[in-house]
Amino acid sequence: MSDARLFPITLSLQVASLAMALVAPAGLALAWVQARRRYPLRSVVDGLVLLPLVLPPSVVGFLLVVVFGRRGPVGAWLEAVLDVRLIFTPAAAVLASSVVALPMLVKTAQPAFEAVPPELEAVSRSLGLPPWSVFWRVTLPSAWRSVLAGLVLAFARAVGEFGATLMFAGNIPGRTNTMPLEIFSAYQAGEDARALVYVVVLSSLSLGVALLAARMTGAVEAR
């Protein structure tokens, strides 16, 4: 396979992996806070987390441009202070993938954290474990199957991101053309055979991931 052909595959895997590096800590922290803390705006945050899941991807993309674009509040600040321009870069693809993948992890991990008996955590604290150790040694091991399933689902969502990426990162060959975008381009150009390559790669990746998730959540129910 030529470099140009291979590029969308490696880019997609890189983008999705980097997105997961952001989503995993942020999503687990958010899931834990939502499961264990009661604070005034909790239900608002619950709704906001769900938003990228229910909004059309083009709307998510548009909002990302509004916020992180060159004239958006965050985008303008980034460019003025750090000399970083996000829009139409692979980093934008990472951000778009992260935003849509986050709810998959939070919504899977949160009920799993809620299901951990509070007594287990209370006892562990009384045994001298600081809060961080309680999370690593009690909460996470108790919920690990669901957390893993959530990570897998989030990865699948990240690697397949299309709409928001198209609007926010563009579809620049050799720069931001991830597999889903490349399928679209190839199809538009009438190169169905080229599209099919990525269709097969993406499908097998997603299918494998879905089977893995089903096995893990099945194991959770079987307990």
Added chain:
Amino acid sequence: MNGPPPEAAVPALEARLTVTAGDFTVTSEVQLREGVLVFFGPSGAGKTLTLQALAGLLRPREGFLRVRGEWLFDSERRVDVPAHRRRIGYVPQAHALLPFLDVVENVRFGLPRRERRADNPRIRALFEELGLAHLAHARPPQLSGGERQRVALARALAVQPRLLLLDEPFASIDREGRAELRRSLREALRRHGTPAVFVTHDAEEARVMGDSVLRFVRGRSVECGPPGVVLPRGPSVAVSGVAAGTPGQRPDGSVELALGEATVRGPASLLRPAADGRLTVELPAPPDET
């Protein structure tokens, strides 16, 4: 190993706490020199809430808490030592064990890493003491309720707490198991010199476990004292008649007295006519002497 505390003159526990959860508030005054203090009262009286505040799992609205003279909480001076630095053990009614670890791993769970090795002699001694040696590699789901609570107790004692809090730990155990567990617990606490607070709504359990009893009623601690004074009296009988001789003490502690013409009133369980027509009345011993 863990002999009597060096400063026995300093009370094990002193506290005055106001704890609020939702729209329920409980106010308590707690004093414990040594031994076991029972929190006694109906459910919903505020025993568990107070216990969780002692453990540092709930922040009291106001008050103070001292363990062996050390300030762990004081609302006025803004002292609030977090739960994991209080060295106060906690054993709940259920869900105490980590289901994904075996018994040994559970017992070692609170120890610093270097003491978690398999041949730690202190842990081995605890296993012997609580009759757990044969269960070392069992997983919590395979254990009976009583075994689980023994493991929970061993784990709490393994980190050598200054105070142990037990929240109805035997409530879901059958009757015989409970009696045995109480005995093990009393022995273990005495051997380790660990003072404890034991929550129960069961008067019989309070009598067996407590050196002193603090009674809770509707969100207040109302009365503290020896079990015989604070706890409601058990069933008793009244006997009147003309004695036919002097009362005789029997080896089991009960008293036997032959009556000429007698009227005996009391619950059937306390009156057992013997085959020879004589009547034995078993009066419950005063609770604080058991």
